[in-house]
Amino acid sequence: MIVPAAGRGERLGPGAPKAMRSLGGVPMLVHAVRALASARAVDLVVVAAPEDGVDDVTALLAEHGLVDSAPGRAGALVVAGGDTRQESVARALNSLPADVDVVLVHDAARPLVPVSLVDAVAAAVRGGADAVVPGLPVADTIKSVDAADVVSATLDRGALRAIQTPQGFRRATLAEAHAAADPDAPATDDADLVERLGGKVVVVPGDEEAFKVTRPLDLVLAEAVLARRRAAGVVA
Numbered sequence: 001m002i003v004p005a006a007g008r009g010e011r012l013g014p015g016a017p018k019a020m021r022s023l024g025g026v027p028m029l030v031h032a033v034r035a036l037a038s039a040r041a042v043d044l045v046v047v048a049a050p051e052d053g054v055d056d057v058t059a060l061l062a063e064h065g066l067v068d069s070a071p072g073r074a075g076a077l078v079v080a081g082g083d084t085r086q087e088s089v090a091r092a093l094n095s096l097p098a099d100v101d102v103v104l105v106h107d108a109a110r111p112l113v114p115v116s117l118v119d120a121v122a123a124a125v126r127g128g129a130d131a132v133v134p135g136l137p138v139a140d141t142i143k144s145v146d147a148a149d150v151v152s153a154t155l156d157r158g159a160l161r162a163i164q165t166p167q168g169f170r171r172a173t174l175a176e177a178h179a180a181a182d183p184d185a186p187a188t189d190d191a192d193l194v195e196r197l198g199g200k201v202v203v204v205p206g207d208e209e210a211f212k213v214t215r216p217l218d219l220v221l222a223e224a225v226l227a228r229r230r231a232a233g234v235v236a
C-alpha cells in the first residue's frame with residue numbers, strides 16, 4: 001500500500017501540509033494510515049511524506065502506534081516524496097519489498113476511506129484485473145470549456161464516473177506505467193498512466209466516504225462524518 005502524502009494542500013488554504021491538518025484532533029494522515037493498515041488485504045503501508053518532513057511523519061506515526069505491525073494491523077514506513085504526486089508515488093514504489101505483487105495507492109487526502117473499499121479494490125486485483133479504480137456516478141452536469149471559458153461541449157453524464165482511491169494494480173503493471181511516465185506531463189492519478197500505455201482499467205463501485213479533502217468545505221464535511229462515526233461508536 002502506497003500513500004502519497006507529500007502535497008502542500010494549496011487549495012485548502014494557508015497552514016500545515018494537507019496530510020498534517022487536523023481532523024477531529026488528529027492529523028488526516030493518521031486517520032488514513034489507521035484505516036489502510038487495518039484492512040485485511042494490506043501487509044505494509046509506505047507513506048510518501050514532504051521531503052523535509054520524513055522524520056516528523058515517522059515520529060507522528062510512531063506516536064500513534066502505526067509504525068510497527070501488530071496482530072491484525074500492518075506496519076508503516078516513511079519515504080521522501082517528490083514535487084508531483086506522480087513522483088511521490090514513484091519514489092514509494094521504488095522502496096517496496098521485492099515480494100509485493102499487488103500494490104494499492106491511496107491519497108492521504110481521503111482520510112475517511114472505509115476499510116471495506118480497500119478490501120474490495122484489493123480483491124478485484126487478486127481476482128485478475130491489472131488495474132482497478134473506485135468510481136461514483138457524477139452528480140453535476142459536466143461541460144468542457146475553451147481557453148476563454150466558453151462551453152465547447154456537454155459531456156454525457158451517464159458515461160462519466162468520479163474516480164477515487166485506493167486504486168489497485170498488479171505491481172508489474174504499475175511499475176511499467178511509472179517507468180514510461182512523462183515527468184513534464186504528470187498524471188493526477190495512477191490509472192491514467194496505465195491508460196496511456198493502452199492498459200485496461202476496471203471501475204468498481206466507490207464510496208461517498210472516500211471523498212477527497214481538497215477545499216475548506218470538504219474539511220467541514222469530514223469533521224461531520226467523523227463526529228457521526230464517533231457518536232455511533234464506530235471509531236475511538
Ligand code: CTP
Binds near residue numbers: 006009010012019
Ligand atoms: N501528493 C504527493 N506529492 C505531491 C503532491 C501531492 O504525495 N507532490 C499527494 C497529496 O498529499 C494528496 C494526494 O497526492 O494526498 C492527492 O493530491 P491533492 O489532493 O492534489 O493534494 P495536494 O497536492 O496536497 O493539494 P493541492 O493540489 O490543493 O495543493
Ligand code: MG
Binds near residue numbers: 007
Ligand atoms: Mg495537488
